[in-house]
Amino acid sequence: xxxxxxxxxxxxxxxxxxxxxxxxxxxxxxxxxxxxxxxxxxxxxxxxxxxxxxxxxxxxxxxxxxxxxxxxxxxxxxxxxxxxxxxxxxxxxxxxxxxxxxxxxxxxxxxxxxxxxxxxxxxxxxxxxxxxxxxxxxxxxxxxxxxxxxxxxxxxxxxxxxxxxxxxxxxxxxxxxxxxxxxxxxxxxxxxxxxxxxxxxxx
Numbered sequence: 001x002x003x004x005x006x007x008x009x010x011x012x013x014x015x016x017x018x019x020x021x022x023x024x025x026x027x028x029x030x031x032x033x034x035x036x037x038x039x040x041x042x043x044x045x046x047x048x049x050x051x052x053x054x055x056x057x058x059x060x061x062x063x064x065x066x067x068x069x070x071x072x073x074x075x076x077x078x079x080x081x082x083x084x085x086x087x088x089x090x091x092x093x094x095x096x097x098x099x100x101x102x103x104x105x106x107x108x109x110x111x112x113x114x115x116x117x118x119x120x121x122x123x124x125x126x127x128x129x130x131x132x133x134x135x136x137x138x139x140x141x142x143x144x145x146x147x148x149x150x151x152x153x154x155x156x157x158x159x160x161x162x163x164x165x166x167x168x169x170x171x172x173x174x175x176x177x178x179x180x181x182x183x184x185x186x187x188x189x190x191x192x193x194x195x196x197x198x199x200x201x202x203x
Contacts, residue, residue: 010185013057043091077161153179
């Protein structure tokens with residue numbers, strides 16, 4: 001059974017009305033006209049407007065979502081394992097990972113990944129799958145912290161942003177040898193069994 005991760009720098013339903021990146025993602029699910037897709041808005045502190053955009057974008061499929069308050073419920077695992085795709089939103093990466101650890105939701109995500117559920121995400125939801133994260137907190141100061149470690153190295157979304165690029169490049173200089181993915185907006189990376197198999201740029 002293939003393990004797949006779709007890491008989006010910027011773009012997707014939150015930034016585009018008809019996203020080529022989201023279309024590519026949906027096509028990774030074979031045999032289903034209607035895709036079961038679950039949105040995880042933890043990094044945005046479960047922002048209601050973000051959730052509404054998700055439902056608008058995927059109304060032709062079978063969308064659902066999980067809030068922080070749902071993660072410790074007995075139904076969270078059952079709901080997660082029914083999905084074809086788990087789509088993680090952007091926001092505060094470090095906060096999101098802390099919540100997932102506190103609620104044991106991280107363990108469920110890892111199990112779902114090994115059961116063949118496709119893991120997708122934008123910005124924070126893309127960075128989190130890698131060994132090492134380097135990202136800004138709510139105070140806009142950048143910090144290095146441990147990612148989930150499903151994928152080797154580190155991922156910098158929004159690399160087209162001049163300030164982010166400068167800060168990230170300076171951090172990379174002191175890292176020594178590290179696999180780094182420096183990705184501009186409207187671009188995504190498709191990993192299969194932890195190997196990069198495609199780079200997709202939205203038209």
